[in-house]
Amino acid sequence: MYKESEKIIMLKVAITLRLLLSRNKNYADLNIDKDDLVNSYEKIAANSSADIRKATVTNAFSGTKKSTMVTIILIVESMGFNMEDFGDQYDKITEKDIEEFKEYIIKSKS
Structure with a gap:
């Protein structure tokens, strides 16, 4: 069982990754071909500079499994961020954000 502090970190990482991905999904720069925009878990895995599986990306975004720092960096950089x-x-993630995300996860499982 994860310690509560580890669970909070996992949730904050997942929330952060989702927010960065959301930025990409909402990006409307006319100079970028929509096919080149990294806006899905599949594109993150494909755009990674290493062999990273889509399932590994999905796990990082779910907040339910620990991700290595290497995985987080690969995901962040493949989305075009640093x-x-x-x-x-x-x-910037608040306790309220964490609680709302927990509720979202519970609802999506049912």
Whole structure:
């Protein structure tokens, strides 16, 4: 069983990754071909500079399994962000965000 602090970190990572992916989905720069935009788990896995499975990406976004730092960096960079972007977003996650995400996960499982 995960310690509560580890679970909170896993949830914050998942929330942060989802927010960064959401930025890509909402990106409307006319200079980027929509096919080149990394806006799905599959495209993240394919765009990664290493062999990363779609299931590994999905796990990182779910907040239910631990992800290595290497995996997080690969995901963040494949979406076109850097770790500063990740850290800035991670630091903005509130207790309320975590509770809402927990409720979302519970609802999506049922």
